[in-house]
Amino acid sequence: MKLSQREINDVVILEPKGKIMGGPDATLLHDKLHELIKDGKKKVIVDLAKVDWMNSTGLGILISGLTTMRNNGGELKLANVTDKIESLLTITKLITVFENYDSLEEALNSFKT
Amino acid sequence: MPKVIKEPGKIIIPSDVAYLQMLDEFLEETLRGFGVSESDIADIAISVTELANNAIIHGNKENPEKVVDIRIKLINGAVEIIVSDEGKGFDTLALPDPLTEENLFKENGRGIFIVRSLMDKVDIKIRKDNGTVIKLVKKIKRVHK
């Protein structure tokens, strides 16, 4: 997995690419999410368009990022969830927990109100 | 630290999550060779990296002298994978349900649940003082090559 980051207005967009399976680069995503909170960032979108799949390590990172964000008055949203990941979110019921959008644009707009 | 052993249908890795990437490459290469569809390859790679994470972290406790052994073969239209570690095992009946309200927001505890939903058969054997052996079976749709 590779991780890139950009910012549009006050929204941080994280774009992991590849597979989130555990190991050093999963730690990178985990640490990044927690670093954003420390930097006072409260609006985060994880764009999953380029993630082939993830296992429970990836799901754990997303849920811990979400919880930490919410505990600090922020929000983490998902965009472009691919079929494989959507079915994992469904079987684990995490689909009910995350706000997720079919495009980055819709996710960005949802932060505007 | 033991070295990686890689042969057709077999890979043995030291107990370090840094080797997961190599395991995934081995799985993809082997499964493509079997003619398995991309969707089934993903389900199998998700499940096997799940079990390898468990074997490395919970089983072998990241002891670099201990290894995780992964075998994979194609029989009767199904892929069979066996993942073994050298740990102390666990109580498979005592696993918490990751779907309850109190567990839903937890960072961990979904691995085996996911494997059970993606695979057709999951058979867990705890060998006393001799590690955990988990056999997975996934019926596959083969693609023409």
Ligand SMILES: Nc1ncnc2c1ncn2[C@@H]1O[C@H](COP(=O)(O)OP(=O)(O)OP(=O)(O)O)[C@@H](O)[C@H]1O
């Ligand atoms: N190979 C193993 N050896 C010893 N204990 C294991 C092994 N595999 C699983 N366990 C035990 O079973 C529990 C559940 O495993 P599972 O993969 O479902 O969740 P997890 O590893 O705790 O979290 P997650 O996989 O969601 O990150 C583990 O916490 C561990 O106690």
Ligand SMILES: [Mg+2]
């Ligand atoms: Mg696990």
